[in-house]
Amino acid sequence: MKAEDLMYQNLKTIIAPFEEKERGESVAFLNWFLENIYRLDSVDADDAICDRPNDKGIDGIFVDHTQEEILVLQGKLKQRESTIGDSPLRELAGTMTQLADEKSVQALLDGGANEELKRLIVRNNIKVLISKGYKVIGVFVCNQSLDENGREFLRQDLSLRAYDRERIASEYIDIDVEGGISGKFTFDASYVSPMIIRTSDRATTYILPIQALELVKMAGIEDGTLFSQNVRQSLGNTKVNKALRDSVLSQSEHENFPLYHNGVNILCEKALLENEKLIINNYVVVNGAQSISTFKKSADKLSENLRVIAKIIQIKDQHLSRKITINSNNQNAIKPRDLKSTNEVQVRLREEFLRIENGKYELEIKRGQEQKEGSILITNEEAGRLLLAFDLMEPESCHQVYKLFDDKYADIFARPAVTAYRIIVLYLIMERIQKVAANIAYKPLSRYGLTRFFLMSVVAELVKSDEKASEYLKNPKMLFDTRKIDKFVEAIETILQSIIVDLNYEIEDLGDQFDYKGDLKSPKKIQELRNKLLRSYEKDVARNKADSLANLIS
Structure with missing residues (x-):
């Protein structure tokens, strides 16, 4: 990304998808920032944002448990070209006093701030975290x-951080952009002689253990230029980040660090080994940004x-350099999903998929799996979410992907009812759900990550309450054998359109009291809203204002 990409007219194109949530420009920009610079997923980014009037100067709050920090977010998008002085930073410093201590937080909760901000504070347990020293x-x-x-103001107030045009452009990761540090850096090679591997005349590789104390002295850590080609550079509360930080904080673990750490990859234009020193010129870290950043923060x-x-x-071969960069960052950590890829349940399901409609659908059970040209690919991650929402009626957990192949794996997949036909039917229903969700008037809800799974749970209740429809879902193969699958999902779409109308009225009636970020994670609130919507639909059927599901599929 170039700095000029953040000029108003250029930036408007970039943030357009976020403005579709009917957010103001500045908050849409902040939303983009959270997903692209802080690397939050869409649900976490939405949850961090407060976008209602009377927000007391707080556009969002994100808790970084790895660094034990409560980040008070404020976004500003300016149309006219100018510079930013200390005035908005002073305003933010004043805003932060509202979270200075437990008493201040309670005063904010008791005051006239909007309900979304109050819910955000409560949901993140801000009072408790402040008492713990965050x-x-x-x-x-x-x-x-x-x-x-x-x-200058930032230098004086270390409790403030600013991401201006230049910093955002430098920290945005674009694999197609050249980057790195110009100049020399020297590593101590006296601890052990480096292993040297020469690959024809295109590359020479030096492998050696390097002290973290040396790595943190490299330039470009703070502004991200050192990592400009590290596509997995991120900020987040991941298990990996927490484990890494814990290992750094425990000095008894330091000597064991090379045993369970993947290491770092550094590309350079020139490397010279002499007098037990390895001197590199013009370099960039293509893998290891999280580690080096953690070292720096815990120096x-x-x-x-x-x-x-x-x-x-x-290396001087740009094509090979790019290939090394991509492959270094594609060596992802093993996830629970990967460990289940050879599980007989997954293998059986994949084989079942291949037998349906001449292999029209494929189940991806591991990352990097080859796909037949022209087939429709359904990942087992998406399949797990669909089953979790429809069969187990837990739409509130569908953003917690780790549960699919860990805590909930047997409940989700290891059941006789789980067949390729069932997954395909749920996938086709979800296509219709995503289509009608666009009609939700409140766009932040329409585009929220958990909304589609809530609607899937509504469909589940609808189907289970209809004798004919439930028979089809007990044996979904019948929908294909009788060629009624299209009619079935069209019927569900028709009913959902009516339900969305009622949902819009419900949201309008609730006004500021509607906390979709909290409610869609609460089983009790989900059930209450689902029951209201289905009761309204049932009344319409009884009054002949709507067709029953049985009539629509007959």
Whole structure:
């Protein structure tokens, strides 16, 4: 990304999908920032945002449990070209006093702030976290450049961070853009002689253990330029990040670090080994951004015993360099999903898929699986979510992907009812759900990650209450054998259109009291809303204002 991409007219195109949630420009920009710079998934990004009047200057709150920080977010999108001084930063500093301590937080909750902000504070347990010592950090996000007054204010107030045009452009990861650090850096190679691998005349690789104390001295860590080709650079509360930080904080673990750490990959234009020193020129880290960033943030905890296996590659071939970058970042950590890819349940389901309609549908049971040209690919991750929402009636958990192949695996997949036909039917129903969800008037809800799974649970109740429809779902193969599958999903779409009308009225009646971010994670609230919608539909059927599902599929 170039700095000019953040000029107003260019940025409007980038944030257009986020404005479809009917958010203001600045909040849409903040939404984009959270997903593309902080690397949050869409549900977590939406949950962090507060987008209602009287938000007390707080556009969002995100809790980074890895760093034990409460990030108070404020986004500003400016149309006219100018610079940003210290004025908005001072305003943010004032805003942060509302979360200065437990008493201040309670005063905010008791005051006239909008309900969405209050729910955001309660949902994140801000009072409790402050009592535990979490730091409150202000994060200012803007599409213009900071001037010297702004930079000076940041130097004086370390509780503030600013992401201006230049910083955002530098931290946005674009694999097609060249980047890195120009200049020299020297590593100590006296601990052990590096292993040297020469690949024809195109690349020379040096493999050696390097002290974390050396890595944190490299330039470009703070502004991200060192990692400009590391496509998995991220900020988040992942298990990997937490485990990494815990290992760094425990000095007794330092000598074991190379045993369970994947290491770092550094590309450079030139490398010279002499006098037990490895000197590199013009370099970039293509894998290991999380590790080096964690080392930097915990620099006072590092010891000489903490070493990382480094692979330093001298290379001038840009094509090969790009290939190394991509492959380095595609070596993903093993996930529970990967461990289940050879499970007999998954293998059986995949084989079942191949027998339906001449292999029209395929089940992807592991990442990187080859797909037959022209087939419709359904991942077992999506299949698990559909089954979790429809069969287990737990739409509130569908954003917690780890449950699909871990805690809930047997309940979701290891049942006689789970067949390829069942998954395909649910997939086709979901296609119709996503189509009608566009008619939800409140766009933040329409585009929220859990909304489609809530509607799937509504369909589940609808089908189970209809004798004829439930028979089809007990034996979904019948829908294909009798060629009624299209009629079946069309009938569901017709009913959903009516239900969406009622949902729109329900949301309008609730007004600010409607907390979709909290309600769609609450089994009780989900059941209450689902029951209201279905009762309204049943009344329409009784009054001959709507057709029953049985009539529509007969």
